[in-house]
Amino acid sequence: MDVRGDEPAPQERWPLAFRCAIAMAGGAAIVWNTRRIVDQLPDEPTIVDVSSWSYATATITLAVVVACTASVMALLVKQRWLRDTLTILAVAAVGCALATMSSVQTSPFDSMRERPVTVIGVVASAARMDDGGTDRLSKYAIRAAAQSFVLRVNSVVGVDIPGEIDCEILVRVSGLAPLPARGMRVCVRGWYEPPSTTMNPGSRARRAIGSIATTSTTLVTPMDVGVVDSLLVRVRTATHRALSNAMPEWSSAESRALVAAMTTGVRLPGLSHPSSEFRAAGMSHVLAISGFNVAVLIAACAGVAKLLRASSRWCAIIAILVAVAFLAVTEPDTSVLRAGLGAGLAAIASIRGGQARGLGTLGLVALVTMLLDINAVAGAGFQLSYGVVIALLVITPRVHRRWDERTHRWWLRIPFKRVSSSEAASIVRSSILEALIAALVAWTVSTPIAVWHAGSMNGWAAPLSVITMPAAAITTIAGVGAIVTMDLAPPIGHLCGAVATTCAATLSATATMAASAPGGTWCTGRPDVWWTVVALIACVSAWIATHQTSRILGWFVTTTLIVGLWLGPFRPFAQSPGRGEVFVESIAVGGGACHLIRTNTMTVLVDAGTSGDSSAGSRRMVPALAALGVRRIDRLVIGSRSLAEVSGIPEVLLAFKVGAVVMDTRCLAAFRGARDGFAPDVLDAISERNIPIFTLVDKQLIELGNMSMKAIVPPPNPAARRDNGGLLVEIRHRDWLPIVKSVVVCGDPKLAARAQLLTTPSPNDCAIRTIADDRCTLRLQQWTIRGWK
Numbered sequence: 001m002d003v004r005g006d007e008p009a010p011q012e013r014w015p016l017a018f019r020c021a022i023a024m025a026g027g028a029a030i031v032w033n034t035r036r037i038v039d040q041l042p043d044e045p046t047i048v049d050v051s052s053w054s055y056a057t058a059t060i061t062l063a064v065v066v067a068c069t070a071s072v073m074a075l076l077v078k079q080r081w082l083r084d085t086l087t088i089l090a091v092a093a094v095g096c097a098l099a100t101m102s103s104v105q106t107s108p109f110d111s112m113r114e115r116p117v118t119v120i121g122v123v124a125s126a127a128r129m130d131d132g133g134t135d136r137l138s139k140y141a142i143r144a145a146a147q148s149f150v151l152r153v154n155s156v157v158g159v160d161i162p163g164e165i166d167c168e169i170l171v172r173v174s175g176l177a178p179l180p181a182r183g184m185r186v187c188v189r190g191w192y193e194p195p196s197t198t199m200n201p202g203s204r205a206r207r208a209i210g211s212i213a214t215t216s217t218t219l220v221t222p223m224d225v226g227v228v229d230s231l232l233v234r235v236r237t238a239t240h241r242a243l244s245n246a247m248p249e250w251s252s253a254e255s256r257a258l259v260a261a262m263t264t265g266v267r268l269p270g271l272s273h274p275s276s277e278f279r280a281a282g283m284s285h286v287l288a289i290s291g292f293n294v295a296v297l298i299a300a301c302a303g304v305a306k307l308l309r310a311s312s313r314w315c316a317i318i319a320i321l322v323a324v325a326f327l328a329v330t331e332p333d334t335s336v337l338r339a340g341l342g343a344g345l346a347a348i349a350s351i352r353g354g355q356a357r358g359l360g361t362l363g364l365v366a367l368v369t370m371l372l373d374i375n376a377v378a379g380a381g382f383q384l385s386y387g388v389v390i391a392l393l394v395i396t397p398r399v400h401r402r403w404d405e406r407t408h409r410w411w412l413r414i415p416f417k418r419v420s421s422s423e424a425a426s427i428v429r430s431s432i433l434e435a436l437i438a439a440l441v442a443w444t445v446s447t448p449i450a451v452w453h454a455g456s457m458n459g460w461a462a463p464l465s466v467i468t469m470p471a472a473a474i475t476t477i478a479g480v481g482a483i484v485t486m487d488l489a490p491p492i493g494h495l496c497g498a499v500a501t502t503c504a505a506t507l508s509a510t511a512t513m514a515a516s517a518p519g520g521t522w523c524t525g526r527p528d529v530w531w532t533v534v535a536l537i538a539c540v541s542a543w544i545a546t547h548q549t550s551r552i553l554g555w556f557v558t559t560t561l562i563v564g565l566w567l568g569p570f571r572p573f574a575q576s577p578g579r580g581e582v583f584v585e586s587i588a589v590g591g592g593a594c595h596l597i598r599t600n601t602m603t604v605l606v607d608a609g610t611s612g613d614s615s616a617g618s619r620r621m622v623p624a625l626a627a628l629g630v631r632r633i634d635r636l637v638i639g640s641r642s643l644a645e646v647s648g649i650p651e652v653l654l655a656f657k658v659g660a661v662v663m664d665t666r667c668l669a670a671f672r673g674a675r676d677g678f679a680p681d682v683l684d685a686i687s688e689r690n691i692p693i694f695t696l697v698d699k700q701l702i703e704l705g706n707m708s709m710k711a712i713v714p715p716p717n718p719a720a721r722r723d724n725g726g727l728l729v730e731i732r733h734r735d736w737l738p739i740v741k742s743v744v745v746c747g748d749p750k751l752a753a754r755a756q757l758l759t760t761p762s763p764n765d766c767a768i769r770t771i772a773d774d775r776c777t778l779r780l781q782q783w784t785i786r787g788w789k
Contacts, residue, residue: 020088147176
């Protein structure tokens, strides 16, 4: 009797949905990289302008024709491999069309300059209060009480724009009065400010959006909203109020902000500092609402349903309801959409009597996400989430099977036979091994992606991701429990709020310890795209290769790439000065100064601060210095006792090894004489790392190898109450060409004026950089990132 019909059908190794998702992402990547390569070519008449609408129309038309033709042929052919190939080709063409449309999409604000505007749109994010920056000295920055939110613009009053408008803009509102909730339709009147186009080496090229500044909340007028939007606004407002009332008053603002971010996605005041610690520790995924949060909530609800002896179908229905409710109350984001879609598809498959397949479900979620927003493919969250999940589904089982056999043989050799032969002990051993392998695989796969996006990595990210997983799960479950039970049973709600804030405080302390631990954060600088691709291929090959030689080769290539990135050859902006060369790079920090002077033997950093951005130290200075190839700073010069010159010094000291700090005697006396403010914190940051402080007087000369540094101390300011000193640095090099005698670098133009340097600062830049020739004639030098010889 033939019983082959009763055998289960063999499962497809790579589901079609997963392959289509890869094809759509690949089509979008081809379009974006083609534009990037063409933009880097010299401007010639033969070069096609890929940003023009004519090019976009031709590309989109061709992609639509290919997609339609391939779809029709896929319906007609009978061979499965040919049908799958045509389907993949059609999806790739759709990806090309979507990426082209996104690349050439313009905003009505692109051609605008600063001017008053009136716009109408929908509030796309909850209001965020300006709670300062993430740097250590950000608490001393002077800032006005303000809020901001993202507005999805539908129309601009008084501007005739053909077609439908669909773009986003940032709205900054002065004052702390309540603003319209997320999802409401509003009219905003204010002053439009175009986005800044200044970029440092190592910065990511993001599509910048402008902003509208309003002086009062009365200029943000609510308009009529639909029934569904009004209901969602009420639900989200009630959810936020219940969570805020449930958390205890004795908890810190940072803990409360962490609970809100991990439960509802709302950013409360106090989240900036812990979020920077989580980012430095490689634990940013803990704060982002993702599939982990949805899986934890569904698992908790399924556990309660099983205790009540509910059927599997009811458990699946409960999972769908949990996913829908979670999407309704949380901050609308791509990661939330991915999590809800994944949970919904898995629950639907369970209701139909089947089982959700990992790669197939993942592919469907990715396809829906890209159809809604193709730009999500270029985001760090999309790449990290899908990269780690694919690695866990594909790589981890293979590695676990291989290592389980080896550890089992080692396990049998231990002298305690009762333990080695125990089934429970074997299960514990296998579970621990699987968790460790999953953490290592996730870390090795996510590290190249994280380095490409952030320019840094953390050695503690892998173990901490496993250690903090229970605390993160408890925080999510307790936070949702507080929201549900606060109105029904207030004592239980307060208990859940206390548990959630306690676990959040534990997570924050763990991230802070990991960020400052030795060997934790490694600032490598952002590599090129090819480095990331080759590193990923090498890591995956090292894990899944069947032959030991291939695995050794994969790890060798990976190690070579890491060493080359650390030493500088694989950093696109890193270039070491040759003999007789001096590189002077100025980091764009806004209203401040940060100047790097390098020779082949010495690195000097003059000032590191700004008054315009409280997070410039960690988000601008450190990434830019790392991208330039800096690993050690021999001398850190502090020019004056001003927050605009020292606000980023603690972050620089944390990221790089500093040989010594240099300042003039009056400035050091002013620092040591201050009893409060930022000056004691700067001295504490220096003493924590046992860095010596050298003092200079006027005309004093310091020999630094082939380079010498002479101090120029301007006279005291007669109008100031207190003499805080000041320092300018004159750099000389023995191997310079005869035309160049010295370089004077200063971070404060007022010091240069008091020193009687006859020069004028460049527009929109307070830093004075001059060159003096043999005739002692001072002239302004406009140098580029590469310096001069």
